[in-house]
Amino acid sequence: MRGVSIIGIGTTPFGILEGKSLKEIATIACNEAIKEAGIEKEAVEAFYLGNFISGILLGQETIAPLVANSLGLPKQVPCTKVEGACCSSGIALRQGYLLVAAGLANFVLVAGVEKMTSATTEKNTEGLASAFDQETEGQTGLTFPGFFALIARRHMHQYGTKIEHLALVSVKNHGNSTANPRARFRKKATVEEVMASRMVADPLKLYDCCSISDGAAAAVLCPSDIAHQFSRKPIDILASAHTTGFSTTYEMDDPTILMATVMAAKKAYEMARLFPQDIHVAELHDCFTIAEIVDSEDLGFFEKGKGGFAVEDGLTQVGGKIPINPSGGLISKGHPVGATGLGQVYEIVKQLRGEHENQVRNAGIGLSHNLGATGQVCTVHIFKRRG
Template sequence: MRTEKVGIVGVGHTKFGKRADATIRELAHEAVKPALEDAGINIGDIDTSVIGVAADEFAAQLSSGVLIHDYVGMKDKPTFRVEAACATGSAAVRAGWALIKSGLAEVVLVVGAETMTHVGTLRATELMARAQDTRWEYPFGLTFPSSYALMATAHMHKFGTTREQLSLVSVKNHTYGAMNPYAHLQKSITLEEAMKSIMICYPLNLYDCCLISDGAAAIILATEEKARKISDTPIWLIGLGAASDTMMISERESLTELKATRVAAEKAYKMARITPDDVDVATVHDCFTIAEIVAYEDLGFCQKGEGGKFIEEKQSYIGGKVPINTDGGLKSKGHPLGATGVSMTIEITKQLRGEAGKRQLNGAEIGLSHNIGETGQYCFVHVYSR
């Protein structure tokens, strides 16, 4: 195994949103091209690709991995596809890192992509619901909003978390999404708008739920030696942690935490030799506002039960303790399943490089991305440094 570091040398991102102008192959290309330009290399310089696409049902295409791989100009080279539900993109980044560390490749292209909006919201809710246990939980009408709503009522009951605190997460993420030219919904919202939106699954209303989006994101990873040659500003992947949990939500030890986050974060912090206090900027999985509040706690940014207070005190804003989801998060930027994790890595890369535009924070050295698949069935935490 290589002992040297793995660096991020190029990033590319499509506009997220309703992209009726493109299918998954064109979207992937739209992300790969700027990633290559950013790195200043050609597609022929890449050894292998890892493609993250979460659901064949959305793409209406099986084996969309090799479809994308061929379309972006990599035929004859090795590739495989990765799936970990909503954490597919981060699983792909992890696989890319492992390919380099193992010595199997020196330069790896990681692409995450999904096309979802063409199926409509009811159908999309249906398809995603099938990612849950199809024998014991899906047949009762459990959806992802309802899974997180169960956590929300449990958290509200145990810790006194309020609906207003949930809405405040949405207000923050829309504040930053409005500054992100790639975000799906580039508009800020008021607390009143957030709180008065229609109820989806009590206590989660429309503005507590992330968007259903189309989009793609691509990064190029390289060995330390290659990274230093390719890029003047490589960003290093210095800690990786992952964990899983029971398929059924009813079997969880606790409904007020995602244990997989705690376990994955612990591993990532240990590998990176840091503590939560060292994190300067983070992207966390805010598929629903309660998920972001729970993530504050499970990642160790605040004590268990104090996530609501953390947002109320604006500790997750730029200028607060840990700026979180400065790209707008899944809530405002959008959540094209396979693309999300790769997009999270891109936001951290941009923040550490100082290329985050209007939402740039000062002097960030250490970043973290946290990506959940389903309701904590999968979790991936990555730690980055300049």
């Protein structure tokens, strides 16, 4: 297997991109990544595009060749859409990584895109709920805020996590994104504001939830041994892991642990020969405040049950023991579901290049964690800057 590096990144802002189509925003992000990599479009040998619900929301499918044609990629390039709910573009990165690592291609374009804000909240909730098993749990009217609310209440019961801990995650992430020009929300929030926001799925309130957003993000991958020819600051991918969890909540022994994350993290740390304490910055899947707490434990940053207390102690802030979501995360940067995984990678690459607007000092090793559905899908990637 060859080493794989990132030599170019591109993105749109995340948020309400009014008047811009799915095809347009995906094209913009891809074009930026290719230009940044300094390669010709003709050099791209494969294209993976992550997307979750464009079929349901927009009636638009077959979007990988659609975007490739908009971009003007050569016709011999295989273009593949990958779907794994909110983990779709984490999988796109993983597929591109595998192709380059295996020596089957030198330059691979990976991207993610979602266009959500043109549909109503109910339509989005319905589209997202398509990731439940429609033969069982999906029939009940369970929603994703509802799924994470079930976890939140159990986490509070088992470990003494407080509702204020959840609110503090939202406060931190809103604070972080004030500096991020790509974020949907740029305004600070207070604990009181979070607690007073309207109920979505008890005990989760509006400010505990990620925001429906439009957005696209992309990256160009190549073998590590030639990466310096294209980028002054290539970022090496030390690990790429992709795992599967349970499809229904009721089959989990303990839903406060998402096993797909635990297993992906274990594989990724082994592959990178690193430990959780070696990570300098992490972008993880905070689709809800409780998710950030659970993820931070499942990734090994904190002992199970201690994630909420770690937030209270400031350990996850920029400058803390393990800065989590300095971008603002899904909660405040926004969650265009199919684009999120590569949006996280964009933020980590900026951190490791030392170019981030909310820079973690001396960030040398970064981790991204992307989760889909009921923790049915998970990818974990570990990145390193050179020198």
